[in-house]
Amino acid sequence: MLAIRPLTPARWKDLEALFGERGACGGCWCMFWRLPRSLFERQKGKSNRQAFRKLVQKGKPPGLIAYEGRTPIGWCAVAPRDQYPALARSRILQPVDGEPVWSVSCLFVARPYRKRGVSTRLLEAAADYARRRGGRIVEGYPVEPRGKVADAFVWTGLASAFRQAGFKEVARRSKTRPIMRRE
Secondary structure (H helix, E strand, O other), X not given: OEEEEEOOHHHHHHHHHHHXXXXXXXXXXXXXXXXXXXXXXXXXOHHHHHHXXXXXXXXXXXXXXXXXXXXXXXXXXXXXXXXXHHHHHOOOOOOOOOOOOEEEEEXXXXXXXXXXXXXXXXXXXXXXXXXXXXXXXXEEOOEOOOOOXXXXXXXXXXXXXXXXXXXXEEEEOOOOOEEEEEO
């Protein structure tokens, strides 16, 4: 049975187990959208891990962990958009309007659990999590590849999973990257 819980300091070891040495993807540790690009690149790996851990220790969960039993199997980063300053620097992911939104910036599912609906469940839980904290709109920036693509390139999620979780496309400034919302 799948359980989804906020990432708290007490669950940090679960995230480490899920992400492994590489921080889920190339030393990111879910810091890509939170830092200026040059700082992100300098911090890849251990320093990004430390920065993310400090963020978790502040007490505001930056996302959700999915568990099968006691095994952590998936991750979804979700927070108010203003916590991701790199989104503002992206010409493709500029705000759609002036509405305050929560952003789903990253999805990661452990290899043995992929293609089993875990991302969709995490997205549904992220929308509920944001709503309980006063968020009215949850936005995501998935990819919609034109053919087969390596898992490493779908770390913002797949548009199909967002659709299954009730998100609707509201803008598209790139052929392969829609902006999707759930209100």
